Amino acid sequence: MKKKLAHLAHSRAGDKGNTLILSLFPFEEADYPLLVEKVTAERVKQHLSHQLKGEVFRYLIPELHALMFTCENALSGGVTTSIALDAHGKSLSYAILELTV
């Protein structure tokens, strides 16, 4: 059965200029292969297509059971000039957790 990522994993959002960084960690290490298989860069880009206007790069850090997504052109110009309410994109960790796998 499909599950929301929010039940399987946790995430933190960070910003560097107009680049959004989303990390993703399974609560249970056993779920790491599932996340690696299902949560591809393409899937994240599609899921957040409203927000992500540039390339999405995925990094895997198996020793930490971590996935990381570096999303370019993702924050309407970046925190200093964006007119978005959440100009940092801090809430976007919970947007990736809406994905179902």
Place this chain on the structure above:
Amino acid sequence: MKEKIRIGCGAGFSGDRFEPALILTEQGDLDYLVLECLAERTIALAQKRKLQDPNSGYDIFLERRIESLLPLLVHHKTRLITNMGAANPIAGAEKIKSIAKKLGLKIRVAVVLGDDVIHQLTGEELSIEGNKFLHTYGTRVSANAYMGIEAILPALSSGADIILTGRVADPSLFLAPMVYEFGWSTEDWDLLGKGTVLGHLMECAGQLTGGYFADPVTKPVPDLHLLGHPLVEVSRDGSGLIQKISGTGGLISVQTAKEQLLYEVTHPRNYLTPDVVADFSTVRFEEKGENQLQVNGGTGKCKPESLKVSVGYQSGWMGEGEISYAGSHAVERAKWAGEIIQQRIGDQFEEFKIDLIGLNSMHGGDLAANTTPYEVRLRVAGKSPTKEIAQRIGEEVEALYTNGPAGGGGARKYLHEVLGVVSILMNRNQIQPALKLIDA
């Protein structure tokens, strides 16, 4: 020489809470307290204050933080390292001197200078973000290089009680005392990598102890209202034991540390600082006890040839207006109100945005589809080169009270000047760190 040093982080941004630094200093048996108070835009804002008043331009909370902290720092022989100097570290140091005099305390402040490079810029430099010449952006108000440990080390050698900097890389605030106390070579990339890992984990203070982490359903954090900030006991080999003061709230665990390790990191194997290119992928965490986390690993490669320079520029004005609707057809009425504002003034703005707070203001797109909130708040935001036009947004939203759909309440309007920040690279030879001592 010491085998271990204890470094606390009492603030992770300018507006951070005050109490955790006091608790850390009082009970942490700290050698060093770090207060990291400079975000990307903070210096540009501070530079604008300095232009208005040459005696200002340091962190707006410097006075309040130092007044309460200074007696504790002196009593516990804890040295303070902080970037609260912002755009005017000398004026900040003079302020600290006057506070020390008032409190009857004898201290030495070392001011780290050299980050301000605005007079070296020609406008022909290319921005990293847009690959565009700087002169194509708005009027420049600030340009500050991210300096590293080489700027801070002489201040530590000077015997100063307080080291006050402008822009330096955040992890360098922590790495400098490690290098100084352990006598590490500034070209031992492996040790600098390890120290940078610890500095990066610590620099956001409460984000390592459960702040920005906590979720009542999946990631509960005890006593979040009493959140304590972290301290790290660093060993000579570059490993560290992260902990917090007992009795404070929060949580230090592998989970909290992993989230912070990758925070704002664009490439986990190449984390660039002025001191080293650190590799975070080899870091290992081990819970040693309740709220005790051992950090091992991390490596590094040779430091970069260029330093990043943040350039602040004027980018016009932003106006905002908000008004709420509740009950039946709340979303329909709020949408209609937004369309009305768009029709009335939308064409006057280069950038214009209509959000329904409670429905689509944070993520937008399909994520909010098929949800119906009981109440919703219309937010209209727009940017304009002139203040007069920007403030029309708030005025028009307020006018919806009597000129818009039924039941609009709680209108608010906001106006602020926009300072943009872009980055360039500058050869590190062009940046000359300097030191000034001020004794009180």
